[in-house]
Every structure is written in C-alpha cells, then in structure tokens.
Amino acid sequence: MLNDSIQYHNGALYCDSVPVSEIAAHAGTPVYIYSLRRALDNLRRLQSAFAALRPHIHYSAKANANLAVLRALVRAGAGMDAVSGGEIYRALHAGAAPENIVFAGVGKTPDELRYALEQDVGWFNVENVGELRLLNDLAASMGRTAQIALRLNPDVAASTHRHIATGHGGAKFGLSIGAARDLLAHQSDYPCIRFSAIHLHIGSQLHDTQATRSAVKLALEVIAPYPDLRTVNIGGGLPVAYTPDDPIPNWEDFAAALTPLLKDYTVLLEPGRSIIADAGLLVVSVLYVKQQAGQTFVITDGSMTELLRPALYEAYHEIVPVKSPPVPGARSLLEVASDRIHIVGPVCETTDVLGRDRHLPGVQPGDQLAILTAGAYGLVMANNYNQRPRPPEVVVHEDGQTWHIARRRETWADLAQFEV
Numbered sequence: 001m002l003n004d005s006i007q008y009h010n011g012a013l014y015c016d017s018v019p020v021s022e023i024a025a026h027a028g029t030p031v032y033i034y035s036l037r038r039a040l041d042n043l044r045r046l047q048s049a050f051a052a053l054r055p056h057i058h059y060s061a062k063a064n065a066n067l068a069v070l071r072a073l074v075r076a077g078a079g080m081d082a083v084s085g086g087e088i089y090r091a092l093h094a095g096a097a098p099e100n101i102v103f104a105g106v107g108k109t110p111d112e113l114r115y116a117l118e119q120d121v122g123w124f125n126v127e128n129v130g131e132l133r134l135l136n137d138l139a140a141s142m143g144r145t146a147q148i149a150l151r152l153n154p155d156v157a158a159s160t161h162r163h164i165a166t167g168h169g170g171a172k173f174g175l176s177i178g179a180a181r182d183l184l185a186h187q188s189d190y191p192c193i194r195f196s197a198i199h200l201h202i203g204s205q206l207h208d209t210q211a212t213r214s215a216v217k218l219a220l221e222v223i224a225p226y227p228d229l230r231t232v233n234i235g236g237g238l239p240v241a242y243t244p245d246d247p248i249p250n251w252e253d254f255a256a257a258l259t260p261l262l263k264d265y266t267v268l269l270e271p272g273r274s275i276i277a278d279a280g281l282l283v284v285s286v287l288y289v290k291q292q293a294g295q296t297f298v299i300t301d302g303s304m305t306e307l308l309r310p311a312l313y314e315a316y317h318e319i320v321p322v323k324s325p326p327v328p329g330a331r332s333l334l335e336v337a338s339d340r341i342h343i344v345g346p347v348c349e350t351t352d353v354l355g356r357d358r359h360l361p362g363v364q365p366g367d368q369l370a371i372l373t374a375g376a377y378g379l380v381m382a383n384n385y386n387q388r389p390r391p392p393e394v395v396v397h398e399d400g401q402t403w404h405i406a407r408r409r410e411t412w413a414d415l416a417q418f419e420v
C-alpha cells in the first residue's frame, strides 16, 4: 500500500525523495528497496501506540535482516529478536548490545545455545523441556546463568492465515499451559536458569485483539503464583494494511486491549512486519505480455524466488506501475482485452504468481512494476530455486535523499561457490 514514504509525484513512484526508476536504472531489476525513514517512523509510531506500557521493543530480525536496516533500528534504540545463531550473529554485527537480544526459536541447536551463552545474550525464550535441560547443562559447564522466558502455547485461535497462526494447541510452538506450570513448579531443578518472564506469540498479521488479550490473561494466570516473574513478552504479530480496505485493528486497539492487563508488568514486544513491511517494495520489469485461454499473463523478471509470500500464504500485495499511477476508473486497452491479468514470474511452478486478476493500465514489455508492502518476509525468504541469483537490496537513508546498494545482486558464480 502507498504511504508517506512510498508515493507518486508527478506520475512517478518515489521512495521518499528518490525516484524508484533512478534506483532501478542503477541497480537493475528485480530489486528490493527499503525506506529507512518509514521503518524508523513505524518504530516511533509503535512506541507511541504502546506508550502506556513503555515496552522494550525487540525488532524481529526474521522479517528483514538486512544489516543496514538492523543498524538503523539499533541506533534508534531497538533490541533484537533472533531465531537462530545466524540472526544473533547479524544482530551483534549491526551493533545490538547482547543484553538486548532475545533468542527465540522452536529448535535451538546445542551450538547455537552455546554461542548465545558465550555472547551473553539477554534472553532465551524456551519452548520445551529438553531445551531447558540442555540450556541449564551448557550454562553450568560454562559457569553462566541463562535468563529465560517460557514460551507459552495458550491454545487460542488467532484470526489470521492458518500458515501464520502459532498459538493453537496443535501448533509445534511453545509449552502447553500444563507443561509451563510444571516447569515453574520445578525451578530449583535448573540451578543455572533464571526464570524471569513468560512469552507468547500467537501468530502474525493478527486481525483480532481479543485473541491476544485472552492469551495474555492465560499467561498472567500461569505466572501469578511467582512474584519474581513480572515480565511478559507478548511477541509480534501486529498487523499491517496490505490494501487500503484491509480490515485490521490499529496498533492503538491492541495497546488499549492489553494495557489494563499489563500495566504492572515489564513488557517486551517482538514486532517484525509492523516495522518493515510497508517500508519496502520489490521492483520488477515486464518481460512479455501473453494472451492465453482468455487470460493475460504479464511475465516479469521477478518471481516467487524473490517474493515467496503469494505462493506460500496466498498473500496479497498491491502491484503498481513505477511510472504513472493508475487513474481511478480508467480502463486500458489491455484490460478491455482481458479482465484477468495475472502478474507472474519465470519460475517453473504454476504457483509462481505474484498477483492474480489485477487491473493494470496498459502494461507493456519494458515497463517496471512495484510490488508494495514487500519489506517484511521478502528477501529473507528469497531462494535460488531455478538457479536464480537473489536480488540486491537498496536502502534509502533517513534523509530521504541518499541511497546505497546495501546488498549486491548475486551472480551465477555465487550460485556455484559452495560446491566442491
């Protein structure tokens, strides 16, 4: 969706004060572009929505782990939520203080736990009994104490796509209420663990504040008997509008639903999508336009290997021309020829569709299209299927005027480099 940073001026799409076509001319397509100004603005808007709770914000690096993005957020005061040794490494590389890193994840390896302990990572979100035992043993062998939050699986149904719901009983995530209660009752069995918090994350792109409220209530009941546990990590999941009429609650609604419950607690938040999704776009070029079986296929140089979300989650991203905005109500020759325009990539999969049944005025080979709200779960999920090099990432700096290629385009030689 367009916003203060991603806007048309005189018929051309801009990222802040930089024409998107200027970046595409230098960096080529497909290319990801991120507005640091928008990301930082989102961070500030989130802080202000939740001001009554004064939360510690740990940006969820899984959403977008570009170092320039991480660095900007760290400089603005954000901690990091990391789900692998690789993300911890990146967070540290971007300047995050170890004590401001949360290490989450359903299956942390011994090497990753050891690395996190060595680095003095501030929090471990523990998801099963075996992990707790291992963490305790590793900490003991290293003469350390690990501060943990138990991740609760509250068995509540989040209103979101089934592939990004994580808090229902059948999900692999977290500890059941019974298992969490049992661990808390046996804290003394884990002498090198400091039980300090409860954690939950019931899903991403949440459409309902009440499910989160119910989950938080359950979490508070679980820790109620333990006066030392007065910290609640409520995860991420704050929603982002992918279209102007996306029926999502705003962040203030979430804060209003949770503040009465949490006002006497220390609160941690792990937002990913809400910080970076609408700060990013993926720019692709049209290669061919093909009419077939009453449909029009606009074949671009971007595909599911750059942006997996439509294929993986049936996610909807607005797709707009880089030059000249769509005139409301105007129907192009192409649209008159066919109402069913699909924007597709070159990958050998029927699911390689970036957008179905779209209305785009007069698209022709050589045109550039921007896939909006693509800053979260974009490049991080990109892959080399069909031996496609991953695209570059460009950041437009906070001044809105200057930009640089923060990650270069991969080459064919890169694709072969790990084989011996």
Ligand SMILES: Cc1ncc(COP(=O)(O)O)c(C=O)c1O
Residues within 6 Å of the ligand: 060, 063, 081, 104, 201, 203, 204, 205, 235, 236, 237, 238, 270, 271, 272, 273, 274, 376
């Ligand atoms: C434990 C945890 N925290 C935070 C996040 C970030 O979620 P979002 O990007 O929806 O804010 C996720 C996403 O999967 C997660 O699993």
